[in-house]
Amino acid sequence: MAQKTPGLLSRFGADTAFMSFVAILMAFLYIPIWVLIAFSFNDSRSLTWPLSGFTLDWYRKLWSNSDLIAAIGNSFYVATLATVVTLAVGVPAAMVLHKFDFPGKSVFRRLILLPITLPGIVTGISMLNMFKLMGFPLSLETVILGHATALLGVVVTQVYARLQRLPPSLEEAAFDLGASPWRSFIDITLPNIRSAIIGAGLLSFVLSFDEIPVTFFLTGRDNTLPMYIYSTMRRGVTPEINAVGTIIVLLSLILIVVAVIATRERKK
Amino acid sequence: MSFLRRNLPGMLVMGIPLMWIALFMLLPYGIIVTYSFWLKKYPTFIPAFQFGNYITIFTDPQYVRVFLRTLKISVLVSAASFLLAYPFAYYLVFRCRSAALRTWLYMAVIAPLWVSYLLRAYIWKTILGTEGVLNSFLMSLGIINEPSSLFLYNQFAMVVTLTYIFIPFMVMPIYTALEKIPTNLTEASADLGMGPWRSFWTVTLPLSLPGVAAGFTLTFCLSFGDFIAPFLVGGPDGNLIANVIATQFGAALNWPLGSALAIVMLVVVLTIVSLSDRMERKGMTGGV
């Protein structure tokens, strides 16, 4: 067949084009991160090419920065509690969407999912207004409430998607075998959506840990880590931020690995 | 199963999220709607019902300009993300023959979501700055002789940074949409004599439109409300709406105007979400 060779050739050409495209995209995504890491070890105060020499000074400086350490502590506190609260509200919300039909359900669904697309600033200032109006002092706790609300959509989408894939007959079988609704939730539903809950929880934790727009409006005197970095950035670019950033990248990487392992579904 | 609705755990399951939404979403939104009609009276503001704040937003050239600029930046970010994301997702779903490579590449694009959003904006500030990595790199290569201020503190920098930050939100829905297309559809199309390009235009692209719509919605809405990237890389002429809102609640201390701006933003986002919802439903794809 005369057509065969050009067909193969064009397929080869298309493959090469696609590969190059993917390579460029990967470079766009990852060169900046390598730049961030490289300059955290550079012994010059300015971030200019070429690198001048290796140092761990910037990391050492972090260690003695008490504001930074406090901010990290605050971020852990906020992210942990926000994750717990958003799971406690989000998992039932996903169950409600999955199981019940009631008037206003579509409004309920939209509201819960709204913060995924709604810029954090709107959530931030609307809750700020409310807390001020009710005379509620701003604190890390108000930040937690804000984060839990903003992250609800993340938890609901993930858990809901898993629930939808669960055959309804599983729960019915549990009822049939004598389990009350509560027991069947514990024995049957929960083990089967566990990985989705863990995945959503980890993602919520990370998102809360480096959340800015909501925190910006709802925090009192205490700073979270991103708020601290943000205020440092206002003063200018320093390799110290690169050092913090490198640590954050590393921790994120570890969390991603944990998430992948934890949410991996049982293979057949 | 109606017996579920009658018992206590069932009520609790429904009650908690409903109360949360009422208390932390409906109530706060209600309050900013109310505030948006109030009057600023230095040094504070007083209850009123008037449309002054909205009129200011839509007539004062200062705000109109910011609004249009925000629209422009968001559209550019969505478009740039789309141009990068679509071929990538297409390659993963239809061209990449190794399942392991596919998983790795997909993960590689999604993973940055887990890395601090602030850092990802900050990186570009260090790269694009006058004293930054890109300038010094180009100088060391002899391509330019003196640092150029062309890269930072302009709209180009903002589009690059926001695209970098939000591109995963374009890749995810498009990938999902492409993955759902049964391969036998393109095979059927080829069988009916369509070339690869025509198959793409008449089968693959239309079927992936719901995913594209979802991607546009996410990237547009997220860019539309961003105020960190403009602050870091946007420069003096780079304020977006969110920066203006933040100012109203900070230095300018004009909560009513800030609330009205937030309501405008809310309405824009809701409109876009419902438009894309309608598109998705037309595409007859399920999901939340």
Added chain:
Amino acid sequence: MAAIIELENISKHYSPTIIGVDNVSLTVEDGEFVTLLGPSGCGKSTLLRMIGGFEEPTGGAIRLADKDVTFDPPYKREVNMVFQDYALFPHMTIGENVAYGLKTFKLDKDTVRTRVKDALMLVGLYDKLNQRPQQLSGGQRQRIALARAIVRRPKVLLLDEPLSALDAKLREQMQIELKHLHEKVGITFIMVTHDQTEALVMSDRVVVMEKGRIAQEGRPQDLYDHPASPYVANFIGTTSFLPGKVSALSGGVATIAAGGTQITAHPDVTLSEGATVTVGVRPEKVKLLAEGETADNVFEGTIAEVIYYGLGLRISVTLADGSKIDADTLLPDKLSHSTLPQSGAPVRLGVAAHNVFVFEGTVTP
């Protein structure tokens, strides 16, 4: 025998226009194997789910062993269900799956172990005790689902299309196995299926459903030989229908003009002379008549089509008045093309009088 399940005017109306089950009354005897048969959407599954407690009727009452259970949730009913997709818990082993239903009985460990073992032995899968459902084949999963339901020793076992997910060969084998299991355990079985063969092979009694109502109930043989309506005649087995008119009646014998001739029949219903009727004949009861052979009723026509289906032939014949009738015939021992009936050839068909169904009115099946 005593009634174990009594359905009294059970209805399920989703809305005034959408009706799942309409005023169904049915009594099931203890130890019986009853099948609810009908096409999808006829309400058979809804009825079964109401007996199981997964849906509540909008009207009527359900009694289980003389106790009203109409609104009891499933976990308070002594009935168990074998689900269409088996619904085995993927995160539990086979042993844990089967033992799950014994949890509520608060038995001691040894009793649980023995009962799980007995149940698994019964279905011949005790060696799979520690495996997971995903590791088993479809047929094995089906058996585990049975064991998991039976281990609780329910008063009634409900089976929702239990064999529909299996391939044809396995399905036939499981039909017999289920029937034997029913005899062995002595529990009442109520099964839902859309497969008439399954219903006929397995059940003591078949309930044919149509649009939410019971069309007919009875022993498989009675339904087959005396269908109450064209719907039942066509759903159980195959039937050719001919329009006809009653020309004479005497005693239990009717003479009917149909298919271009006068035929005699023994109708199950009372008819009046001149009435418009529909005559039904099963293809397997129609005989190809050889030269000089005769029968109660003889139709003459031409062969329209011959379909070969391995075991035999189905011959479609156009009669003198234009109506069509099918005849099944086994293949002759020595098959050669010359002996095969050819389309277009004239043919004579014989049907015994007692094999003719007569229904009132006209039907377009």
